[in-house]
Amino acid sequence: MNKSLHVLIMYILVHLGFIFFMYPGDIISSSEEGHWIPILIGCIVHLLVIWTYMKGMSYFPDRNIIQIYSEAGRIASVVFLGPVALYSVMVSIITIRAYSEVISIVFLSNTPLWSMMFFMLLISTYVASKGGEAIFRTGILIAVLFLPVVVFIFFSSFQNVDWRYVFPMSTKDFSFFAKRSFYESFFAFAGGFLFLGFVQPLFKYKSKHVLICAVFFIPFFLFSVYVPLLTFGQATASTFHFPYIVTMDSVHLNWLMFDRLTMFFLLSLVTFILLFVGLVLWMTVSISKRFIPIFKSYQLAALVIVIYSVCLIIPEWEIVQNLFWWNSILRFYVLIAVPISILIFGLRSKGKGARERA
């Protein structure tokens, strides 16, 4: 059996879960025209990052990043794993809080937020408690169940598209580099790639496959932004919080007994997110188990209680967005420092190995 499959599917699920929510809004508000430029810049950065990361990992077969950093010394593990863990916790908090808000806005307006967050965290915790291998296998099952739904609805969202909105294609306006929302859009890239460093001892995978998959994934990034743009036009689309979701709501299929495809689309994506949070929790707990050798079996529970309490403290959407922004610093640190450091350690260990052999 091709073990790359587990990793590829996880990659697809995680990124699908991210790109249809905040990402289109961020990109649309960052630029007036020629949106493909910021999208492609993001994708190229993303490809570079995962290439560097996997290149570095390839020097350490059968090892995950926790082991690599621990071997590199105490300072390295504190400097790199600390932020990774902190970032993971932040990501869990933000995703759980944000997505429960989205669900509540879109269709569960009567259910209190606390119970929704509780439910989502409960599922993620259960997934995380099953351990790494089981998480990836769950990914396969979930992909079999929900990926067809997502892909089908994704294609049906082209229903109201007016291709003339594609123009103007070119732009001389690069002001998006100065926009906050452009940098926030990297959330879609930064969240999902770290897990590639944790799969090694569990599954072997070919980095080439992941890269190919990432390249084929670029159209999804493009269309998640362009479908709302092509449906409503820039001027209207920029007024929405979640442009893609609004576009979905405008889709009407005559032969379907359901009126709101959005719900199935959204919820399938939420299952991917639940899986992702489970994965992140598992990663965080693996790091914390390495450094806090006591109460190993309670660490997951403790972490989840902390996350849940923080989620409860956040009173409104504004603060979520602020958190999102503050988290950017950590995000770019993780996006840049972790892959490069792994590559450097990898090159160094290769050099050391070559010297020992000589």
Place this chain on the structure above:
Amino acid sequence: MVPFLQEMKSRLGSNDDFFIQRVFLLDKPVVIMGLSTLIDVVNTKSALLEYIEQSFPSGKTVEEVIKAMSTTPHIEINEAISAITKGKLIIYFEVTKQRVIVDPIMKLLNRSIESPTNENVFQGSMSSFTEDIDTNIGIARKEFNSRRLVVKSYYTGSLQKKRLSLLYDEERVDRKLVNQVIDRIENNQDKEINHIQNLTKVMGFNSMELIPKFNTTELPQEAANSIRKGRVVLFIDRIPFALVLPSLLWDMFALENDKNLPKPIMISLRLLRVVGVLATLIMPGLYVALVSVNPEVLRIELALSIAQSRDGVPYPALIEIIMMLVVLELVIEASIRLPRSIGPTITMVGGIILGQAVVAAQLVSNLLIIILAATTIANSTVVGVQNSLSIRLFKYLIVVLASIYGVLGILGGMVLVSAYLAGLTTFGVSYLYINPAERRRDS
């Protein structure tokens, strides 16, 4: 009298079916003993005499001939007793005081090989396993007649000796798996194995798992196919089915017998079973979610007609569906319990209740009856009754979650179920593997 005979008499004499007879084999006095309920005494004696007369011209003495028949040369009293309870015959030579165990002509206490009762086969071989372990092994050998088939037997239990046999394909099987199974059996030889729960304990599995760790099958061709695919098959004496280790999710959907049909038909049949399982899990939950939490998902016409059909139903959808599901479970359980002659009554009465009366009395909605019927039918498409039982339980989890969180609850429940299934392993083999033999080639 001689001490051996006396000891045997005092230990077994309280059983009325214990016989001890003196017979003359070519003028030599011998004593034969055994249990008359297990041994066909008359035929055994005549066969014995005939056999000795035939081998007499070779110039051997009676003792030599009989000793050649038995496997153990000299036996202790405990061995003799356990041999007798297993249905063997003991021959005791009065002159030399030697005793041997001989295989007698047994009374026929087993049913013949019949067609399967728990699993129906469609255009396939119709024999099924029986209670007798030797018959089962024999059938399995017929299905998989290769020198690579290995049969290993063990006796476990301290109160009674239960035979346990292990069958596998020498070359394709995962050695690690076999060794682990054998280790478990050998380390627990004093434990009684009367049912699968005992065996689960012996194998060291968690007894609270919802999904059985053994895939049970009555069908020899399925068992043989499992062996061919590198899995281990266990037989226990008096249990009329094969236990396949490790059990896999795919067993729920695939029958070897499907391959007697053209490939496209096989694929569509298997897909149908997958749809059946999904429908069982999702449909009741979807009803609850759409009726009580998220009616806005539906087309307005549909939503109105559903609301109309629930008009006058005095309780929430969750109560409604749980109530009807329980009634349905009762019907299923009752139709298993009842003798075949009374069985149709249940179908009839159940049909009236579930079909018309309960709707006419406005206790539940029309739609619910449709959902229930569809669910029950869908649930039966799964291969293996034991699998359909687990699915039936998962359904309730999803119904409850759906009543709280609507469609989110259903999907969340599906994630929970997926994670549960993904987390299951049997001796390190994941439940989700389609063909475990591939795993070894990989590693």
